[in-house]
Amino acid sequence: MNLFFWHPWLIPILPLAGALLNGLFGKRFPKSLVASIALFFTATSFAAACAHAYTLVHSGAAVLETTYGTWIRAGNFSVDFGIYIDHLSLIMMLVVTGVGFLIHVYSVAYMEHEGGYYRFFTYLNFFMFFMLTLVLANNYLLMFVGWEGVGLASYLLIGFFFLKNSAANAGKKAFITNRVGDFGFLIALFLLIQHFGTLRFSDVFLVASNMSYESTAGFLTAIALLMLVGACGKSAQIPLYVWLPDAMEGPTPVSALIHAATMVTAGVYMVCRSNAIFSRAPIALLAVAIIGTLTSFFAATIGITQTDIKRVLAYSTVSQLGYMFMAAGVAAYSASVFHLMTHAFFKALLFLGAGSVIHGIGGEQDMRKMGGLRKYMPWTFWTMLIATLAISGIPPFAGFFSKDEILWQVFSSPHGSKIFWVFGVITAFMTSFYMFRLIFLTFTGEYRGPKPEPHSAHGHDEHHGTPHESPWLMLTPLVLLGVLSIVGGWVGIGNRFEHFLDPVIQKVSTEQNAVQNGEATATPVSEGEGAGSESKSTENMLMGISVLVAFSGLGLAWFLYVKSPALPARIAAASGGLYRLVLNKYWIDELYSAAIIGPLIAFSRVVLWQTVDQKAIDGTVNECAVAARDVSQIIRQQQSGLIRSYAGWVAAGAAAVVAYMVWMGTR
């Protein structure tokens, strides 16, 4: 073990160093140096993360916690700078640094022709720093710092092409929507301080472990629900998911890194991290599960109708995050984190593949203008196909294991319900359908894009003529992520992943469980075994159903988009209003702007701006100035410049003094 990697604080600090170096001096550096700096600091951070993962797993300890000093001290309450590495943050840290590094490599080639090269890598490294702060913090406040920091980085990167109005607006939308969630998170922190007196994870969980199961709403439920609000903002769940599809205005590697693989999973991470609280608040858990289920379902329906390749993936991300919430909501935290990890692999791959497609055909994002790209870019096609198989839940690809685990947990967990499971299966079907729709529209059939123009007709950049395969620097990450998308799920075979996370998840005995346990001890052992084999067969049946559903989604997509390509338009026309409703994303954006944003702007304009600001505040200041001017107007008559009038006033004053003294004397 290299001693250099021994300090856990290096993991987040290294990307920060890269960001500072590039941010302060990058403008004068050549592109290759900028890229080398960014890659070097990300790679070393990944290496350090690996070293710590090795240490943690082989030491057998549950947690490696290091504190570097006090940040805030107020009375008995104090917050430290500290790093907390357990099995959960270990997975997050490896995903962030590992996938992050691959996406850095990809960006080196992808961003080659864009302006602001150094700025891009500064932001990316900056994001890595905050994301690692988020997942490695040893208390909620430091986590909140990372939480806000990734929001900032996300804002900067969505609005990277800031000259484009839509990009600038999308950045603002993401930032403001996240503020709503952060508000909830912040209040949850205040409640934690009030009830626990500390924000340190280990202390909070220790105190929580002595608390009883809250079958009615109490303060744990309140804390959990407010945390859920925060998680909804960051992880793009109903009702705060609207920012994520718009976030696709950012460069594609950003969509892959921040808006698919890492940042948006922060909410899931937070819920899983706070499992000690959530497990004791069943009402909040139910809310998590309902929100997750609804989000995954609705986002999937929207995903079916979108034509922009990145937007399909964006809604797919929202939908998959809904899956993770659904799993967390039935207290299957390890299944949730498992899906988070596999999703990071295949969704990053999908986005990078989409980026490769967009790069290859000169910036076009509309799938209706693609098609037949398989022969132009075989590497992109095969890797994206792997990712699509993975996300659709087709064995033996990664998504199958995690998604199946979630569906099984949703079905069987004491917090779960068959209704969630039904929605989950329908969503799985839709996921498979829209993902293969994407593949078929993009890669099969004939190329529907503009015909390559005659050479140098408009002095066009030559390589934007015909579709072409991306450079190897972009393909290498695709291939590596493709491998991960295949093997990433195998760690879940035989519930190994679940047991890996066991030290992180607190076992909470609900009243329900307690009764069951009581029964279990009373019943003979043989019957218990019988129940076990029965649940095993149920599990296999459910597995069969989800595989069947995945293949039927594939089949339907093949039928509609390869076999009879005229049919989708006819179906769309036949379903009329419903189709338009879904195509327009249920008019949620319009609803929000009419119900919330419009009134808010009107209120701000009329009351805050025109009344409070212009009349009350500006009015007060202006009236003070006017009053001073008017009084001065009168008094300035005295300063006539005539010496004699001054002398007269002196004499009059003296006379007044004398008169006063005489009057006082004679009284």
Added chain:
Amino acid sequence: MIPISWYLLLSAFLFACGVVGFLIKRNIITLFMSIELMLNGVNLSFIAFATRLGTLDGHIFVFFVMVVAAAEAAVGLAIIISVYRTRETLNVDRVNLLKL
């Protein structure tokens, strides 16, 4: 014996004459004389009270005032001559070069 109030009335009258003269006249020399008149009005009060109270304090003050007035007259007249040489007038209202 003349009562003190007479002296004081005369003193007040002299002082008032000085003030009025200072305010309404334009000639510098007249203004100068008005100032002297005021000073001497005050001197008269000092002397009257000193005699009445039988102390020397008032007398001493009067001497001081006379000394200062003499010095002032010397400086003042010098200024007046210099003003007249440069401006060729003794009207105070026209000596206004320092005004904006």
